[in-house]
Amino acid sequence: MTFDRIEDLHRALDSGQTTCAALAEEALRRAESENPGINALAELFGSSARAQAAAVDARRAQGDRRALDGLTMVIKDNMVYQGHAAGASSKILTGFVSPYSATAVQRVLDAGAIIVGRANCDEFAMGSSNETSVYGPARNPLDRNRTPGGSSGGSAAAVAAGWVQAALGSDTGGSIRQPAAFCGIFGAKPTYGRVSRYGLIAYASSFDQIGPFARSAGDLAAITEVLSGSDAFDSTCSDRPVPSMATDGRDPRSLSFGYYQEVLDNPALDPELRAAFMARMESLRAAGHRVEALRFDYLDVLVPIYYILTTAEASANLARFDGVRYGYRAEGVKTLDELYKRSRSEGFGTEVQRRILLGTFVLRSGYFDAYYGKAQKARRAVQDATNADLAKVDLLISPTTPHTAFELGREASDPTVMYLEDIFTVQAPIAGLPALSLPMGLHSNGLPMGLHLTAKAFDEPTLFRAAEYLSS
Numbered sequence: 001m002t003f004d005r006i007e008d009l010h011r012a013l014d015s016g017q018t019t020c021a022a023l024a025e026e027a028l029r030r031a032e033s034e035n036p037g038i039n040a041l042a043e044l045f046g047s048s049a050r051a052q053a054a055a056v057d058a059r060r061a062q063g064d065r066r067a068l069d070g071l072t073m074v075i076k077d078n079m080v081y082q083g084h085a086a087g088a089s090s091k092i093l094t095g096f097v098s099p100y101s102a103t104a105v106q107r108v109l110d111a112g113a114i115i116v117g118r119a120n121c122d123e124f125a126m127g128s129s130n131e132t133s134v135y136g137p138a139r140n141p142l143d144r145n146r147t148p149g150g151s152s153g154g155s156a157a158a159v160a161a162g163w164v165q166a167a168l169g170s171d172t173g174g175s176i177r178q179p180a181a182f183c184g185i186f187g188a189k190p191t192y193g194r195v196s197r198y199g200l201i202a203y204a205s206s207f208d209q210i211g212p213f214a215r216s217a218g219d220l221a222a223i224t225e226v227l228s229g230s231d232a233f234d235s236t237c238s239d240r241p242v243p244s245m246a247t248d249g250r251d252p253r254s255l256s257f258g259y260y261q262e263v264l265d266n267p268a269l270d271p272e273l274r275a276a277f278m279a280r281m282e283s284l285r286a287a288g289h290r291v292e293a294l295r296f297d298y299l300d301v302l303v304p305i306y307y308i309l310t311t312a313e314a315s316a317n318l319a320r321f322d323g324v325r326y327g328y329r330a331e332g333v334k335t336l337d338e339l340y341k342r343s344r345s346e347g348f349g350t351e352v353q354r355r356i357l358l359g360t361f362v363l364r365s366g367y368f369d370a371y372y373g374k375a376q377k378a379r380r381a382v383q384d385a386t387n388a389d390l391a392k393v394d395l396l397i398s399p400t401t402p403h404t405a406f407e408l409g410r411e412a413s414d415p416t417v418m419y420l421e422d423i424f425t426v427q428a429p430i431a432g433l434p435a436l437s438l439p440m441g442l443h444s445n446g447l448p449m450g451l452h453l454t455a456k457a458f459d460e461p462t463l464f465r466a467a468e469y470l471s472s
Contacts, residue, residue: 102199174425181450
């Protein structure tokens with residue numbers, strides 16, 4: 001039994017049409033039988049999922065109803081869950097079982113969600129096609145020869161395949177929104193600081209954010225509301241009050257939208273995707289919305305800014321994986337220095353090693369000001385320019401990706417081509433703003449296209465209301 005909206009799920013539970021136990025069994029059965037062909041999941045959590053489902057059914061029988069009761073989910077493999085393995089899809093974390101749960105994971109559990117497994121992803125969330133994983137590539141359930149996107153490809157694929165109703169991913173430069181577009185579903189990156197990062201295996205700490213995948217904008221809103229709020233374990237997490245994500249915000253009929261002509265003129269943008277986007281802009285104008293073409297002078301430098309800063313942070317964050325305390329340890333070593341070198345060389349994949357090396361280079365004495373320092377200044381310029389544009393309009397709007405889902409293996413030979421996958425999504429995390437992708441119809445190749453929205457900081461309610469309006 002598949003539900004696209006939490007309210008439909010809850011009506012079925014309230015009427016006795018189904019139970020949480022039945023929903024968990026169905027999710028586990030489908031995932032177990034279909035995962036070999038898609039490779040979206042690294043592991044199923046059968047025992048704990050069944051126990052959680054039984055506990056939610058028992059609690060509901062006593063009249064205690066909660067926001068996410070019965071919602072089947074998977075979590076990306078870079079989030080820890082007490083008593084369960086977490087590997088960031090990397091050999092370096094072989095055998096690691098977490099002694100605690102990420103705040104985001106605990107919050108969805110407390111709200112009644114049922115976590116049925118951990119999802120395949122690019123190693124340490126570094127990638128845009130889910131091909132850098134130690135578990136092998138995940139496949140797009142809409143076309144198994146194509147990528148589901150990355151780095152949260154497994155999470156998106158599990159939702160698109162219908163195994164679960166929702167999933168958690170993490171977004172550093174577009175790792176929720178690009179897979180959502182490629183798989184034809186909804187995916188959101190909250191404002192930086194809206195959701196605790198405690199228990200998220202870090203890639204780039206000033207960019208990473210946990211967010212949801214779902215099959216409706218309303219479900220994104222409900223899950224994000226549960227995830228949000230201050231956390232004593234994360235000093236970067238905002239203590240702002242959490243509004244009603246589904247009912248607050250602007251009246252969507254009064255919203256104004258701004259798009260960048262530089263995005264539409266970018267040679268990487270597929271002509272059919274450009275035409276579909278412009279048709280959507282014309283329909284908004286016809287409905288009475290103000291739709292304004294804006295100028296943005298930083299499009300070509302967004303990806304360089306992002307990769308200088310994120311690799312620098314990654315080189316520091318991944319220093320903790322040394323083969324000593326947990327995870328993979330090289331055998332036959334004779335010295336501590338050899339243990340470090342061999343464990344890291346054998347445990348990290350090629351792309352992770354590439355980014356560590358790049359990050360270490362830009363942080364070196366003599367290069368710091370030339371690269372990292374300039375990138376930080378450029379990041380501030382992008383933040384200021386983006387916020388100035390959002391003072392003119394309610395939302396920024398664009399295609400989510402330059403094209404539809406590409407074939408597996410197509411871009412693996414040239415990492416610089418893969419890095420350009422983030423060209424339309426990376427502005428929001430550089431500026432720390434909330435953004436999402438929603439479906440924008442089908443391309444003539446039969447694959448989904450994504451529409452991207454960016455809102456003002458901490459204005460997720462307007463973002464979700466606009467997405468609901470645009471998808472209705």
